[in-house]
Amino acid sequence: MQTEFRAAAQLTNGLIRSVQRVHLSSLTPESFFQNYQKPGTPVVVEGLLDGEPDWDLNFLCEGLGDQEFPVRFYGQQRYQQDKREWTSTGSGVEAQTLKFTEYAAMVRSGEAYEKDAYLARCSLKRSLTLNISALERAEQQLGLNMPATYLNLWVGPAGHTSCLHYDPMDGTLTQMHGSKKVLLFPPSQIYNLYPFPVINHLWHGLKLRSVYSQVYPERPDFSAFPKFKQALQHCCEVTLHPGEALFLPAGWWHEVTALGEGMVSSVNRFWHVYPFSRAVSSWCKWRAHISSVFAAPHILWNFLSAANSGKKQQELSKLLQRL
Ligand SMILES: O=C(O)CCC(=O)C(=O)O
Numbered sequence: 001m002q003t004e005f006r007a008a009a010q011l012t013n014g015l016i017r018s019v020q021r022v023h024l025s026s027l028t029p030e031s032f033f034q035n036y037q038k039p040g041t042p043v044v045v046e047g048l049l050d051g052e053p054d055w056d057l058n059f060l061c062e063g064l065g066d067q068e069f070p071v072r073f074y075g076q077q078r079y080q081q082d083k084r085e086w087t088s089t090g091s092g093v094e095a096q097t098l099k100f101t102e103y104a105a106m107v108r109s110g111e112a113y114e115k116d117a118y119l120a121r122c123s124l125k126r127s128l129t130l131n132i133s134a135l136e137r138a139e140q141q142l143g144l145n146m147p148a149t150y151l152n153l154w155v156g157p158a159g160h161t162s163c164l165h166y167d168p169m170d171g172t173l174t175q176m177h178g179s180k181k182v183l184l185f186p187p188s189q190i191y192n193l194y195p196f197p198v199i200n201h202l203w204h205g206l207k208l209r210s211v212y213s214q215v216y217p218e219r220p221d222f223s224a225f226p227k228f229k230q231a232l233q234h235c236c237e238v239t240l241h242p243g244e245a246l247f248l249p250a251g252w253w254h255e256v257t258a259l260g261e262g263m264v265s266s267v268n269r270f271w272h273v274y275p276f277s278r279a280v281s282s283w284c285k286w287r288a289h290i291s292s293v294f295a296a297p298h299i300l301w302n303f304l305s306a307a308n309s310g311k312k313q314q315e316l317s318k319l320l321q322r323l
Helices: 002-011 029-037 057-064 076-080 100-109 133-141 187-192 200-204 228-232 276-280 283-308 312-322
Strands: 021-023 043-046 068-073 095-099 117-123 152-157 161-165 170-177 180-185 236-240 245-248 253-258 263-271
Touching: 057 100, 068 100, 095 100, 100 117, 100 152, 133 170, 170 180, 187 228, 187 253, 187 283, 200 283, 236 245, 283 312
Parallel strands: 021 043
Antiparallel strands: 043 245, 068 095, 068 117, 117 152, 152 263, 161 253, 170 245, 170 263, 180 236, 180 253
């Protein structure tokens, strides 16, 4: 698969670029702002977790124990399908609420891999037992001070792929255990990446979001998606190791794959886009907002159904997680 992707990139004279790397100690809020945040340029920041514990399964079980999280069941066959046949993606995929220890047992037994079960974007707000001070110190050193969310945990089996998509907010993705490969494309490539149409939100609500691409970047179907050849010329690839954070500006497309064997964990946070001029001039961001307006009747309906269901609390928290 990898070879096919590289061959395709070479065919289009695309050199798969890498992303700049800098050590946290050499950055100040001013230099981070001028070089990366203001222009909206991705960067890997190294050296965030020196001397910090490894967030492996044992460590997370001790910290999170029986706390419950929604786990998304993607299923292995999903990635064999033409994405145009999908009826759900990302947070729209069916989730089950599990205790962290139950999910950890699934990862250890290989069941999480077989079912491609992923604990994705779960807020750590209630997880006071996990020490996040090193992450917060790093955020301060980068001058990031307009959080749009709390820190979120991502845990999954090696091999899991979060499909190609963009976020309408800036993000920092910090690797805590194991490694992840990230493929990146700039916002300018939006229509060479064939996003799901915005109008889909009228029929599917937030289940099939327009921020996702219909292309599998590592095995593209050029007859269906010919303009993807142009996007390949702008592709960047990064491998994130523990203690490294990727700054992902709003609108940058990313596909994230957990590497190696066993389990992989990361923490991310979304940030309001700053400076505001970058937010206002981002078509990707506007497009995501328009999509939310189209999804509004579904969201309202889902809230009413959740509020009237027998498992009100659980259904409402699942819905909030999806939003
Ligand atoms: O780590 C992942 O699987 C996906 C992370 C992601 O999409 C993000 O940080 O925006």
